Amino acid sequence: MSANNTAGSQLCPGCRKLINRSVDRCPYCQLKHPGSRLKNIFLAVSASSTDRLVTALITINVIMFILSIAIQPRLAGFNPFEFLAPTNKSLLILGSTGTLPLFHLQRWWTLVSAGFLHGGLLHLVFNMLALRQLAPLMIQEFGTNRTIILYTLGGAGGFLISSLAGVSFTIGASAAICSLIGALLYYGRNRGGVYGRNVFNQIGGWAVGIALFGFLVPGINNWGHGGGMAVGALLAYLLGYREKKQETFSHRVMAMGCIIGTCLILTWSCLNGMLFLFFGN
Numbered sequence: 578m579s580a581n582n583t584a585g586s587q588l589c590p591g592c593r594k595l596i597n598r599s600v601d602r603c604p605y606c607q608l609k610h611p612g613s614r615l616k617n618i619f620l621a622v623s624a625s626s627t628d629r630l631v632t633a634l635i636t637i638n639v640i641m642f643i644l645s646i647a648i649q650p651r652l653a654g655f656n657p658f659e660f661l662a663p664t665n666k667s668l669l670i671l672g673s674t675g676t677l678p679l680f681h682l683q684r685w686w687t688l689v690s691a692g693f694l695h696g697g698l699l700h701l702v703f704n705m706l707a708l709r710q711l712a713p714l715m716i717q718e719f720g721t722n723r724t725i726i727l728y729t730l731g732g733a734g735g736f737l738i739s740s741l742a743g744v745s746f747t748i749g750a751s752a753a754i755c756s757l758i759g760a761l762l763y764y765g766r767n768r769g770g771v772y773g774r775n776v777f778n779q780i781g782g783w784a785v786g787i788a789l790f791g792f793l794v795p796g797i798n799n800w801g802h803g804g805g806m807a808v809g810a811l812l813a814y815l816l817g818y819r820e821k822k823q824e825t826f827s828h829r830v831m832a833m834g835c836i837i838g839t840c841l842i843l844t845w846s847c848l849n850g851m852l853f854l855f856f857g858n
Contacts, residue, residue, distance in 0.1 A: 630716065630725070631709055631713075634750075635708065638704070639701070641695075641846070641847075642695050642698075645663035645694060646661060646667075648671070648853055648854050649663060650664070662698070663696070665746065669746075671846050672691055672694065672842070674690070674748070675736075679737075686842045688733040688737055690846045691749070692733070692736070692748075692752060694748040695750070696748060711757050712724065715727070717819075718818050718820075719760065719764070719819065720824040722829050722832035725832040725835050725836060726832055727812050728757060729753070729838075729839060730756075730835065731753055731755070731757070731759070731760070731808045731809040734804060734805065734807075735752030735755060735756060735800075738808070739804055742804075747801055749798070751802060752801040752805040753805065755787065755802045755806045756812070758806055760812065762777060762780050762781065762806070762810060763813040765777025765778075765781075787802055816828065
């Protein structure tokens with residue numbers, strides 16, 4: 578009996594809950610014909626899309642870091658955080674953000690570009706490791722499109738808040754990563770149950786660790802971290818998560834807008850960098 582039931586079961590392509598493959602509609606998310614072969618391709622695509630998205634983000638961050646070093650490397654000192662580090666001038670050319678770029682130079686595009694710049698090799702490695710660990714859970718519970726929206730808008734929102742708070746110069750993927758943390762905190766608290774509490778407690782540990790690191794290490798943009806978490810939680814509330822609301826056409830449109838906007842901004846950033854590299858002083 579148990580073996581037969583297991584053989585006739587599958588994960589719903591919509592909500593990933595165990596159902597009978599012969600049902601006409603998923604009892605949890607109401608997806609029609611969840612046993613369809615075409616829809617079940619979604620399972621394989623979703624698994625691979627997680628790796629593709631994370632790999633793409635890490636690759637872009639690495640390319641931007643290499644370009645920032647090529648433009649103008651900082652002379653190495655005894656500070657490990659400055660090992661293989663670009664100068665502030667290099668970062669400003671490529672799109673660092675803060676009160677000076679935003680309010681004095683009117684470079685509003687830097688709210689996005691700054692999230693792909695890093696002040697040193699350790700800075701880059703720490704952020705990419707955090708992204709690698711958090712992104713799979715984020716995509717699992719929110720979907721790829723909402724994850725892209727939260728990463729892009731949450732990072733920009735965190736930088737905007739930190740700039741309004743008076744942070745003059747800031748960079749790094751941590752504002753966007755903190756947006757994912759804020760979204761997962763909202764998810765864990767809102768979902769509840771054993772699983773929700775476990776997610777909330779685990780991600781809460783990340784939030785506490787980031788806060789402690791920010792207060793112990795000088796030069797950390799705590800406003801960007803806190804702002805990213807706040808914006809991420811707000812966006813998660815507005816966008817919803819998979820168990821409450823499946824991704825819609827509007828989510829796909831917003832995600833595509835974020836991708837196109839980011840590509841245009843980073844293209845402009847790289848163009849500025851290449852022009853300075855070959856023709857600048």
